[in-house]
Amino acid sequence: MPRKTVTALLIDDDENVLAILRHFLTEQVPGLTVHTLKEPRVEPGYDIYLIDNDFGGRHVGARLATEARGLAPEALVLAYSSNLDRALLKRLLNAHCDGAFEKDSAAERSEMLGLIEAFAQARLRERGGMGNGPIAVLREMAGLFDSWNARLSEEERAVSGTKSIGTKSIGTERAAQ
Numbered sequence: 001m002p003r004k005t006v007t008a009l010l011i012d013d014d015e016n017v018l019a020i021l022r023h024f025l026t027e028q029v030p031g032l033t034v035h036t037l038k039e040p041r042v043e044p045g046y047d048i049y050l051i052d053n054d055f056g057g058r059h060v061g062a063r064l065a066t067e068a069r070g071l072a073p074e075a076l077v078l079a080y081s082s083n084l085d086r087a088l089l090k091r092l093l094n095a096h097c098d099g100a101f102e103k104d105s106a107a108e109r110s111e112m113l114g115l116i117e118a119f120a121q122a123r124l125r126e127r128g129g130m131g132n133g134p135i136a137v138l139r140e141m142a143g144l145f146d147s148w149n150a151r152l153s154e155e156e157r158a159v160s161g162t163k164s165i166g167t168k169s170i171g172t173e174r175a176a177q
Contacts, residue, residue, distance in 0.1 A: 010050045017103070029120050
């Protein structure tokens with residue numbers, strides 16, 4: 001039976017960054033279980049990997065992204081760093097990283113958190129979990145409205161004497177010919 005939770009692994013050598021990201025993620029993404037690692041290594045079994053690039057002057061983000069992608073091909077793999085330069089972005093792209101974000105940018109942090117929330121909610125729906133964040137609620141409401149509108153359209157066609165064929169309606173007298 002598939003699990004009905006989504007898990008994230010945050011990998012960073014800065015305890016303060018780990019604490020802040022864990023707080024933001026647990027507050028913004030309902031149903032997300034967050035684990036942290038201070039060492040530059042990847043562990044299997046996670047849906048989301050959020051990877052820092054710089055560990056004490058060693059740039060290991062691309063290597064960690066490659067390892068994460070190898071362990072979990074369907075996972076969301078994101079990198080974040082205080083200095084995203086062109087060379088690093090190329091390495092991350094070659095590692096099949098799904099995104100790279102500036103650590104010090106509030107706008108990019110917000111974009112990153114939004115991406116994680118959308119991914120987590122989609123994964124919960126795939127696994128049969130409801131997903132109870134605002135995005136999931138809006139999607140569920142949109143689905144209900146679509147069903148309601150389809151039902152109303154069928155009732156209107158029944159009352160007006162038309163039948164639906166594909167996306168076009170024709171009168172019942174022409175359909176009988």
